[in-house]
Amino acid sequence: MTYLHNIGAYFIMIKDMFRKPTKWSVMKTLIFKDIDDLIIGSLGIVAFISFFVGGVVTIQTALNITNPLIPKYLVGFATRQSVILEFAPTFISIIMAGKVGSFITSSIGTMRVTEQIDALEVMGINAINYLVFPKFVALMLYPFVISIAMFLGILGGMAACIYGGFSTLEDYIIGIQMDFIPFHITYAFIKTFVFAFFLATVPSFHGYFMKGGALEVGKASTTAFVWTSVVIILSNYILTQMLLSS
Amino acid sequence: MIEVKNLHKSFSDAHILKGITTTFENGKTSLVIGQSGSGKTVFLKCLLGLFHPEEGVISYDGKIYSELNSNEKRNLRSEMGMVFQGSALFDSMTILENVMFPLRMFTKQSKSEMEDRADFVLKRVNLANAHKKMPSEASGGMQKRVAIARAIVNKPKYLFCDEPNSGLDPKTAIVIDNLIQEITDEYNITTVINSHDMNSVMEIGEKIVFLKDGIKAWEGSKETIFKTDNEVVTDFVYSSELFKKVRQMYLEERQ
Numbered sequence: 001m002t003y004l005h006n007i008g009a010y011f012i013m014i015k016d017m018f019r020k021p022t023k024w025s026v027m028k029t030l031i032f033k034d035i036d037d038l039i040i041g042s043l044g045i046v047a048f049i050s051f052f053v054g055g056v057v058t059i060q061t062a063l064n065i066t067n068p069l070i071p072k073y074l075v076g077f078a079t080r081q082s083v084i085l086e087f088a089p090t091f092i093s094i095i096m097a098g099k100v101g102s103f104i105t106s107s108i109g110t111m112r113v114t115e116q117i118d119a120l121e122v123m124g125i126n127a128i129n130y131l132v133f134p135k136f137v138a139l140m141l142y143p144f145v146i147s148i149a150m151f152l153g154i155l156g157g158m159a160a161c162i163y164g165g166f167s168t169l170e171d172y173i174i175g176i177q178m179d180f181i182p183f184h185i186t187y188a189f190i191k192t193f194v195f196a197f198f199l200a201t202v203p204s205f206h207g208y209f210m211k212g213g214a215l216e217v218g219k220a221s222t223t224a225f226v227w228t229s230v231v232i233i234l235s236n237y238i239l240t241q242m243l244l245s246s
Numbered sequence: 247m248i249e250v251k252n253l254h255k256s257f258s259d260a261h262i263l264k265g266i267t268t269t270f271e272n273g274k275t276s277l278v279i280g281q282s283g284s285g286k287t288v289f290l291k292c293l294l295g296l297f298h299p300e301e302g303v304i305s306y307d308g309k310i311y312s313e314l315n316s317n318e319k320r321n322l323r324s325e326m327g328m329v330f331q332g333s334a335l336f337d338s339m340t341i342l343e344n345v346m347f348p349l350r351m352f353t354k355q356s357k358s359e360m361e362d363r364a365d366f367v368l369k370r371v372n373l374a375n376a377h378k379k380m381p382s383e384a385s386g387g388m389q390k391r392v393a394i395a396r397a398i399v400n401k402p403k404y405l406f407c408d409e410p411n412s413g414l415d416p417k418t419a420i421v422i423d424n425l426i427q428e429i430t431d432e433y434n435i436t437t438v439i440n441s442h443d444m445n446s447v448m449e450i451g452e453k454i455v456f457l458k459d460g461i462k463a464w465e466g467s468k469e470t471i472f473k474t475d476n477e478v479v480t481d482f483v484y485s486s487e488l489f490k491k492v493r494q495m496y497l498e499e500r501q
Contacts, residue, residue, distance in 0.1 A: 020320070026350055033338075115334040122294050122406075123348055124323030 010205050017133050017201075020126035027134060034138035038100050042145060045099060046092055050083075050149040053091070054156030057082050062166035072167035076157070076175020081184075083153035089188045090236050092149045093195040096142075097228035101203035104135060105224040108207030109217040117208070132204040142196035143189050150188070187243045194239060195232050202228040247271050248293065248404065248436055253302035255288055262288045263299065264460040273434040275427050275450045277441055280457035281482060286440040287331075289457065290408055293438060294328060295319060306404065324352045327397030327435075329407040329426075333389040335381035341392050342368070342377040348400040367395045371425060387418040391425070398429055405430065407439040411446060423449045444489060447471060456482070472496065 021027070061078040108131055111117050120127040154176060161172045206224035210216055248270040255263040262285045270276040278286050291297040293304060295311060304311045306322060314322060335344050345364040349355055355363070368374060371391040381389055390410055397405055407426060411419035427450040430437040439446065447454060451468035456479050464471075464479045471483060472493070484493045 020316075023351060110337075114337070115330045115332055116336055118291075118296060119328065119330060119334040119336075121296060122323060122326060122328040123351065124320040125351060 013128055013205055016128040022130045030134035031137050034134045038138050039141045042099060046145050046149050047152050050152040051156035054083055054153030055160030058157035058160045059164060072171040073175035075161055075167050076172035077178050079157035080154055080176040084150055084184055084188055087153055088146050088149040089191045093232050094229050096199055098225050100199055101224050101228045102221040104203035105207040105221045106217055108204055109210045109220050112210055113213055136200040139196040139200040143192045146192045191239050194235055198228055198231045202231055247307055249305045251303040253299050255292055255297060255299045262460050266462050268455050270436050270438050272436050274452045275430045275437045276453040277439050277451045278455045279441055284457040285460040286457055290406055290440050294406055325403045327402035327405045329393045329397050329410050331408045331412055333393040335389055335392055337381050341379050344392055345395045345399050352400060367399045371395045386413050390422050405435045405437040409440055411443055
């Protein structure tokens with residue numbers, strides 16, 4: 001029953017996010033602040049992880065190709081497919097569920113604990129719109145982060161390939177261009193938009209409806225990470241089945 | 247004027263407010279007192295519209311809250327100012343931005359007009375030089391004064407304070423009490439304060455409502471509370487040694 005109640009409360013929160021909008025002059029400031037906190041603030045860690053995991057994917061692939069009949073350019077091909085289809089949209093989203101999700105939950109949760117949300121409501125402000133909507137809008141720029149992750153993942157793979165001596169630059173370039181299906185990029189960005197929506201709303205839900213004190217803020221952050229990851233993984237499965245299996 | 251009739255509020259099985267009826271007049275500072283757990287905060291949150299009572303009527307200058315549509319409720323709420331127990335200042339904003347916040351949300355004033363108004367109100371609460379400080383850099387007393395400034399900046403008709411001097415030293419507490427009283431007189435606001443501080447009762451209790459286990463056990467003023475024979479009230483009022491001695495002296499004087 002608690003799960004059903006929470007799912008219902010989540011959808012009501014989504015509806016309330018679009019009701020009684022906050023004054024645009026105020027909302028604009030909030031959106032820019034959230035873009036800075038959630039998008040710009042995540043670029044460093046995303047770039048670092050993407051570059052090195054791209055490199056690891058390449059090394060793993062190269063080391064597992066032992067048959068001399070398999071062409072060397074397959075390393076570049078495998079890296080591109082892994083990075084574009086799964087690593088950049090899904091793996092980075094799980095990391096963002098930890099980084100951005102816990103930030104959102106703890107910041108909103110702290111506002112709940114310190115009665116700042118009550119203060120907004122007393123003033124007649126739609127607190128859900130004021131707090132969640134700017135995060136939702138800011139995270140609509142999340143595909144920008146994922147494109148950087150894709151680029152750096154493939155670049156990291158290239159660096160690992162050349163400096164590790166697994167194949168030549170030419171082979172790698174041939175590999176990443178081979179059998180390219182543009183729809184895979186569309187698929188990756190559709191997933192990214194869906195994940196961005198969950199990254200903004202699931203942690204906000206856990207922060208907004210939390211009860212208790214400082215300890216519960218920490219617990220809510222952990223729960224938010226777990227549930228955001230679960231929802232991302234499930235929606236990833238459903239979207240993959242819907243978009244790629246036909 | 248705020249009129250409350252037969253207010254009931256429950257949470258699950260716990261019946262917190264049991265038929266409270268009272269009125270709070272314009273331009274007067276009214277205190278709701280009682281022990282912790284007596285239902286003061288729930289009562290105040292019902293007045294603010296944060297909790298929805300199961301039964302009873304709350305009306306603000308004749309407007310019944312439960313009969314208002316969402317826009318009317320929103321307008322009414324913009325006429326309310328609230329000072330929370332923990333001040334509830336927005337910690338990502340400076341003190342000036344905190345005070346300007348209601349103006350940014352509800353008025354079409356220019357930035358300089360808003361700054362002038364916020365500056366005026368901050369001066370009124372004796373915080374002329376704290377504009378650029380963050381709430382975390384301010385003392386408890388300063389935070390309370392900022393909260394009062396934020397509550398009155400948009401010229402509210404109703405001011406609610408939840409234990410405004412909790413956690414403050416007695417001297418600062420008196421300053422805060424007097425400030426609220428002065429502002430109430432100056433702007434003719436209907437002020438309702440939750441408190442269990444007897445010093446506040448002595449300082450500013452123009453009207454006092456005493457709650458006990460969710461029931462209005464007594465109603466009066468600071469002049470009458472020390473003369474009442476109501477045992478429930480005297481138990482609460484004279485629970486400290488200081489007040490017991492005062493009571494004894496008063497009774498000896500009367501004999």
